[in-house]
Amino acid sequence: MQWETVIGLEVHVQLATHSKIFSGASTAFGAEPNTQACAVDLGLPGVLPVLNEQAVAMAVQFGLAVHSDIAEVSVFDRKNYFYPDLPKGYQTTQMYHPIVGPGDVEITLEDGSTKRIRIHHAHLEEDAGKSLHEDFHGMTGIDLNRAGTPLLEIVSEPDMRNAKEAAAYLKAIHSIVTYLGISDGNMAEGSMRCDVNVSVRHKGLDVFGTRAEIKNVNSFRFVERAIAFEVERQIELIEDGGSVVQETRLFDPERDETRSMRTKEEANDYRYFPCPDLLPVVLDQAYLDHLRSQLPELPADKRARFKNELGLSAYDANVISASRDMAEFFEAVHNECGDAKQAANWVQGELSGALNRESLSIANSPISARQLGELISRVLDDTINGKAAKEVFQALWNGQGESADAVIDAKGLRQVTDTGAIEAMIDQVIADSPAQVAQYRDAEPEKRGKMIGYFVGQVMKASRGTANPQQVNGLLKEKLDALL
């Protein structure tokens, strides 16, 4: 039997506003418990919500970036339920008239192919607080600092067919929100959280199977693993004659499994109705046009430009455009050195490797794009050779010099290309190595090619690595062959 997996994602993105969606309390992460929960966030009697303009602008920017229709009129509703991290007994959200309507996102798969994933809608809502279960005499502690942080919930259509696509979609969303600067996208701190809807069906069927919702899958890797487990579980269940129950499940990364949540509510009835403390949000065309004019170049556009105009491979273009910081770094390097392929190689190779080793983000790179671009330029114009370039990179990384040129000069790494100087060094090496010269002379002609390596090494050593290796090779061969 051929099975097909159907996946839809609900991604909650914390918007990078300074203050909360309905209050003037700070949204900064990591404060002492309840020090950033003001009267509105605590739901104290008599206080009222007032909407943050930046949260609206960020939601609209996202909508524009995914080609959505922005609602001229959107409305906040109350979702009513009791939970200790929900101070008012309702969450203010947008059930019936969300701010962002249908749109789509292009994802890139590992083979470089692309696929369009439709977005059903995205709506603004407030985040809840946190329950802390450490032992307070058998009690749970409630921290409401996070309560009221603006969230954009992005709901996809069930357009993904495997775990890789789901992960690629999540990465695409991550790219877009970080490009726009509307979220820091920090999944470890919960700035981006994901609920995954998974069902399976026989291939070729049009109807969907019963889906399970996996809550709070909070890394790209976990999304893949959670889906892989869940798909297998559902298929086994059905093949054993059972059926999937529509339920909420939790992914446990330690056991690598999903399990049914003992729901806090047997049957929820959220009694949504329009929030009477807030009025309809009305956006006009001038406002949308203004925000549209402020949009940065988005990942898909950058990807296409890198490929089509700069000649990068689909793979390179995809990797480099995934993060705005990396893309901008790459572009700066490219502007400096003028060679896109070299710039891409260095950014993805030497630089990414060094950043990974020291767990640094590209924004905090000790070596600047300008420095790296200049370094590449010096390779391209034969000022230094590849080996010296790595040494210059390391020196710049360590802060030993302001620029590639300064390091090259200080370390005397300028490539020697003067034929006379190289010939002098070669003559010296030949004079100092009578035994090796004799061996070379006596060797079978086809083995001499290998033996020349010794002499190259000696000349390079004599030049402290600065001799142009191609020149050294050519001249040595001439001189040794002349001795035959």
Place this chain on the structure above:
Amino acid sequence: MYEKTLTQLAAALKSGEFSSRELTAHYLQRIEKADTKLNSFISVTAEQALQQAEIADNARANGTAGTLAGIPLALKDIFCTRDVKTSCGSKMLDNFIAPYDATVVEKLSAAGTISLGKTNMDEFAMGSSNENSYYGPVKNPWDLTAVPGGSSGGSAAAVAAGLVPAAMGTDTGGSIRQPAAFCGITGLKPTYGRVSRFGIIAYASSLDQAGPMARSAEDCAHLLGVIAGHDGRDSTSVARGVPDYVESLDAPLSGLKIGLPKEYFGDGLAPEVEKAVRDAVKVYESLGATVRDVSLPHTHYAIPAYYVIAPAEASSNLSRYDGVRFGHRCDNPSDLIDLYTRSRAEGFGEEVKRRILIGTHTLSEGFFDAYYTKAQQVRRLIRQDFLDAFEDVDVLMGPASPTPAFDLGAKKDPVSMYLQDIYTIAVNLAGIPGISVPAGFVGNRPVGLQILGTHFAEAQLLNVAHQFQQATDWHLQRPAFAEEYA
């Protein structure tokens, strides 16, 4: 002093006839003597009041005092006040001290007025008789066996008894106008959004509005000028200039077009009340107004629509009372659900529970469209009735309540209590302003004339009410109870 209106007291303070401290002490003394019988206050803040009075007197001496500086007032216990308990008439908030002042309270303080304390009310403003208070019922000073009306019953009774010259109330379905009518005082419900709701404990957010309750329309004009205006902390507060309500009081009424909604003079209206209202309308005719009959065809759907919308909003607004961050918490909760269900069952009274249950039910799956959506549609029709009527007339007039104050304990059935609000409730659904002014008596119980205007027509309503009070003296009548403590 107590026999004076607020306007007269302000003049006396200005002329130095007496000090604010003397005035404040006078009212505090009256409260101390009389309120054991009325039960109109939940908290009396004598010490703070005297301190504020001294500040006002100093300001007066320095020449920095505003018109209302030094005037004692009372606040319905629904307005949050820093450092003073705000109970909302509920056991749930018997221990609650808000860490902030309501915007209305801030504005009144800034004007130099003095708060004598917090007045009794129906729990969470749900009631029409003030019998739903955790702190016990309030008596009507005109007849201690009668209710003062609700939910701002404490404010109305205190003003009528001369325990304070004016008080603040809130009106969600008639809670300023009906008790004003029952207690023979003047009460104004402004246009929705005219006065900030920030710091006013919510009952039904799309209907709640605060307003003044005083001895005259002139007094109300002074107070509305202080409390009205835009507030950045309330999204529903309207950004619109505040006119000088006092200046326009003396405009002549010749040519005023008065409409009498026929639905407000039908079955259920006590004949004596109808007579008082029609006599009042004749006074207006003598002042140059013309009168015609109009129709508000959806009037009878107002109470049904209200009892869907208000409880729905209330059921959600009152979810925050969960025993976690403030308010009543039951002893030794065994688990979370026990904490919630017991804290709320213990903290809320019967009427509040009834409305929470109604609201929860009508919003729940399978009932939402039939009740909530339907009621919101009807709400639009009701608003349209008023807008249509105001195409033809300037103001509408009718009774504030079908009967004068009824006896304490007379209305045991919730529905019969709800039907009392037939003439006031549609006004909240439409968001228009309304004022109740004294217009006679049935026996010793006052009758209120209700005057309605279109959105933001407060200046006109106050002018129309004031002109009536220049021609009549119903508003100057005082209950014998007030004289007992002279």
Place this chain on the structure above:
Amino acid sequence: MALEDSHVRRAAHLARLAVSDDQASGFVDDLSRILDMVDQLQSLDTKGVAPLSHPLDATQRLRADEVTEANQRDAFQRCAPAVENGLYLVPRVVE
């Protein structure tokens, strides 16, 4: 639409109100009468009428994105029934 005991119990559960059996039957009576009154709405034809949520046709005003609230935890927790280390305490929540 007749109101049944189960409706009241469900509403009480959703609203987190402890209601005894005696109280429940009282509420069924009261609420039934209230809903009978409310049911008058059904006789009105409202086809094509847009629901009205706010009495004024106003739109939402937006606040500048500024932090205006300072930490007032101590003041806010003075009226709290149970706090420890700055946290509000509730009976253990089972996830």
